[in-house]
Amino acid sequence: MTTNREELITEFKEHLIKYLNLLDLTPSDIKNDEVLFGGELGLDSIDSVELIVLLDREYGIRIKNPTEGRQILVDVNTITDYIIANRTK
Amino acid sequence: MYIKDLYAISPQKTHDLSFEQGDWQVLNQYAYTAIEPSYQDLIPNAQLRRMGKAVRMGIGVSLPLLARNPKPDGIIFGTANGGLEDCIKFLNQIVEYNEGTLTPTNFVQSTPNALAGQVALLSENQGYNMTHVNGSLAFESALLDAALYFDEHSPTEKSILLGAVEEISDYNYNIDYLGNRFKEELVPNNDLLNSRTNGSYCGEGSTQFILSNNPENSLARFSALKQSSTLSEEEITDFVQSFLAEQNLSPAGIDCLLLGKNGDVSTDLWYDKVQNSFPGTPVAFFKKAVGEYRTVSAFASYLAVRLLNRQAGYLIENGATENPRTILIYNHFDAVRHSLILIQK
Numbered sequence: 107m108t109t110n111r112e113e114l115i116t117e118f119k120e121h122l123i124k125y126l127n128l129l130d131l132t133p134s135d136i137k138n139d140e141v142l143f144g145g146e147l148g149l150d151s152i153d154s155v156e157l158i159v160l161l162d163r164e165y166g167i168r169i170k171n172p173t174e175g176r177q178i179l180v181d182v183n184t185i186t187d188y189i190i191a192n193r194t195k
Numbered sequence: 196m197y198i199k200d201l202y203a204i205s206p207q208k209t210h211d212l213s214f215e216q217g218d219w220q221v222l223n224q225y226a227y228t229a230i231e232p233s234y235q236d237l238i239p240n241a242q243l244r245r246m247g248k249a250v251r252m253g254i255g256v257s258l259p260l261l262a263r264n265p266k267p268d269g270i271i272f273g274t275a276n277g278g279l280e281d282c283i284k285f286l287n288q289i290v291e292y293n294e295g296t297l298t299p300t301n302f303v304q305s306t307p308n309a310l311a312g313q314v315a316l317l318s319e320n321q322g323y324n325m326t327h328v329n330g331s332l333a334f335e336s337a338l339l340d341a342a343l344y345f346d347e348h349s350p351t352e353k354s355i356l357l358g359a360v361e362e363i364s365d366y367n368y369n370i371d372y373l374g375n376r377f378k379e380e381l382v383p384n385n386d387l388l389n390s391r392t393n394g395s396y397c398g399e400g401s402t403q404f405i406l407s408n409n410p411e412n413s414l415a416r417f418s419a420l421k422q423s424s425t426l427s428e429e430e431i432t433d434f435v436q437s438f439l440a441e442q443n444l445s446p447a448g449i450d451c452l453l454l455g456k457n458g459d460v461s462t463d464l465w466y467d468k469v470q471n472s473f474p475g476t477p478v479a480f481f482k483k484a485v486g487e488y489r490t491v492s493a494f495a496s497y498l499a500v501r502l503l504n505r506q507a508g509y510l511i512e513n514g515a516t517e518n519p520r521t522i523l524i525y526n527h528f529d530a531v532r533h534s535l536i537l538i539q540k
Contacts, residue, residue: 150241152299152300152303156300
């Protein structure tokens with residue numbers, strides 16, 4: 107299990123590319139503070155469900171409250187912080 | 196049913212029409228994978244990245260056709276397996292994650308009617324929408340459905356987007372390989388029909404047509420269709436002859452035969468029997484071009500329309516035909532599912 111924040115960020119971006127089929131991107135193409143939804147990445151509501159599945163499968167995190175989800179799934183930084191604080195695996 | 200337009204993505208260069216002009220691809224591989232165009236200008240990136248190959252190829256054929264022929268009254272597809280790769284991924288996830296949270300993308304791509312639905316959504320078409328999944332007669336079932344649709348709405352002018360799609364996935368390739376449907380040795384497609392061994396090579400692609408009940412500006416027409424799943428080898432010639440009689444035709448009235456001969460020594464003799472009952476008739480073997488798959492008769496229909504319009508004539512063997520008007524397609528899968536399609540100018 108990765109505990110170093112920078113390593114975790116890279117690992118999460120790799121999962122992000124795989125789960126969302128962003129196959130023309132590499133982890134370095136995604137900025138840590140880049141807005142995931144409504145920004146250049148062009149993610150949509152289906153991607154948000156894919157992200158929730160990603161967090162559940164890879165980190166044992168279940169997001170059940172939509173309001174909470176909107177605050178977590180902002181950018182790579184917010185998600186990484188949430189993973190560090192809440193991961194169960 | 197009159198054919199107004201057609202387009203295909205296949206293991207030959209049909210996407211840019213160079214196949215029709217004589218650009219023949221020599222294939223020396225176990226899987227005849229489709230040559231796909233760039234979809235970047237056609238499909239929004241957010242949707243493209245979620246599409247499996249079957250849906251991607253299908254949309255890649257539908258959208259150019261719909262750009263030239265907007266708003267058909269219905270969308271009818273035939274596919275044996277649809278997006279099987281995504282379907283099996285989805286089913287495996289159910290097991291792997293103990294029926295827990297599942298990803299939506301694989302789910303929405305995994306049903307055979309995902310293509311027809313996506314085409315309708317992308318083209319904002321709220322008309323009749325149907326996908327037939329009758330195995331190796333799926334395209335024939337879709338064709339029959341289109342005929343029934345036109346009958347039902349006659350004499351009102353209607354149009355239909357009719358098509359078929361099949362993809363090569365690891366899963367269907369391995370299962371069919373274990374069923375002895377594919378060759379163990381490599382033979383180039385030019386020599387496929389002389390291989391004298393069991394099995395053939397797997398193909399894939401999407402072929403689609405714009406159909407109408409208005410003959411104006413049509414390229415050709417689907418005149419008749421017959422299918423059977425109960426024939427014995429002794430009955431095949433009578434099956435073909437009775438079909439011709441029903442259409443008031445004799446073997447001499449067929450300008451060109453399109454046969455689904457695929458190099459499988461165990462089942463090609465059915466085609467030989469049919470060909471022998473058409474002495475001297477020019478013939479083309481379409482599976483040399485695209486391999487064997489369950490909706491390949493859609494590609495055969497595509498080739499027939501091209502031949503009727505004086506394209507791809509280099510594929511005709513056993514004598515040339517100057518100005519073909521009537522083409523008969525005979526195809527079978529595993530010598531169990533048989534179909535005859537008559538296409539006329």
